[in-house]
Amino acid sequence: MALNVLIVDDSATMRRMVARTLEMSGLALGRVAEAANGREGLEVLDREWIDVLFVDINMPVMGGIEMIDAVRARPELVSLPIVVISTESSQTRIEEVRRKGVRFVHKPFTPECIREVIQDLTGVTQHAAE
Amino acid sequence: MQPNEQIIARVAQEVLETMAFALVLPGEPETASDGPVVRSTVGFEGPFCGSVSLAVPEAVLPELAATMLGAEESGGPTPEQQSDALGELANVMCGNLVQALAGPEPVFRLDAPRVATEPETAPDPGVRTVAARVALENGWAELSLAWKEKQT
Numbered sequence: 001m002a003l004n005v006l007i008v009d010d011s012a013t014m015r016r017m018v019a020r021t022l023e024m025s026g027l028a029l030g031r032v033a034e035a036a037n038g039r040e041g042l043e044v045l046d047r048e049w050i051d052v053l054f055v056d057i058n059m060p061v062m063g064g065i066e067m068i069d070a071v072r073a074r075p076e077l078v079s080l081p082i083v084v085i086s087t088e089s090s091q092t093r094i095e096e097v098r099r100k101g102v103r104f105v106h107k108p109f110t111p112e113c114i115r116e117v118i119q120d121l122t123g124v125t126q127h128a129a130e
Numbered sequence: 131m132q133p134n135e136q137i138i139a140r141v142a143q144e145v146l147e148t149m150a151f152a153l154v155l156p157g158e159p160e161t162a163s164d165g166p167v168v169r170s171t172v173g174f175e176g177p178f179c180g181s182v183s184l185a186v187p188e189a190v191l192p193e194l195a196a197t198m199l200g201a202e203e204s205g206g207p208t209p210e211q212q213s214d215a216l217g218e219l220a221n222v223m224c225g226n227l228v229q230a231l232a233g234p235e236p237v238f239r240l241d242a243p244r245v246a247t248e249p250e251t252a253p254d255p256g257v258r259t260v261a262a263r264v265a266l267e268n269g270w271a272e273l274s275l276a277w278k279e280k281q282t
Contacts, residue, residue, distance in 0.1 A: 087225030
């Protein structure tokens with residue numbers, strides 16, 4: 001099963017880096033969709049099937065926390081696996097994020113770390129070469 | 131808070147190796163002139179306030195950005211992508227450095243990275259600075275911390 005992922009980050013560079021790390025993780029990827037803020041991300045979720053959502057916290061227009069709350073408020077997306085990727089280092093803040101039922105990955109991150117998180121969230125273990 | 135060159139060098143090395151897939155060499159980099167330098171600065175506020183700057187020779191940045199973005203074979207990253215890449219590195223280094231210095235609980239607010247080719251300006255009175263330079267295969271990178279203790 002190839003995973004469709006959505007990367008939401010206001011930095012095009014960071015979106016590219018997350019996509020590159022996903023490619024390097026060895027997992028079979030389908031479509032890699034991108035959005036520059038939470039509102040654009042919700043629009044992508046309205047029209048595409050996404051298996052895993054990667055989202056930053058601090059973004060203009062709509063931040064990551066607001067987007068996660070909006071996603072969880074939609075019955076059809078209530079169980080969508082969500083990974084927050086951030087430089088946030090405060091354990092208090094990180095616990096607040098985790099209580100929303102999402103995984104937290106701290107920057108910098110490795111392909112191995114991303115692979116482990118996705119496998120844990122989705123159960124998908126198939127690699128791109130298989 | 132006890133910032134020192136070892137902590138700063140460790141953060142710089144970890145982020146460069148993980149995000150930019152750069153090989154950080156042991157020992158001091160060569161001190162020969164490397165031409166113009168490009169610098170990204172990220173301001174922060176929290177239990178202590180200041181800024182973190184990452185500087186690299188301008189000639190090093192294209193390759194650094196290319197490996198970060200996977201753009202080695204597509205004509206290389208644009209100047210804008212190179213600046214953004216340096217800014218992201220500085221942003222992550224800033225977040226990791228303030229955590230390394232302040233511990234896991236305090237909350238810091240980080241500004242958006244600023245990228246410039248001008249030399250670093252002299253710090254304001256009362257601002258302390260520590261910097262560490264690490265050697266790369268094709269040059270060097272210098273991470274510096276400028277901070278001011280909050281008055282209580």
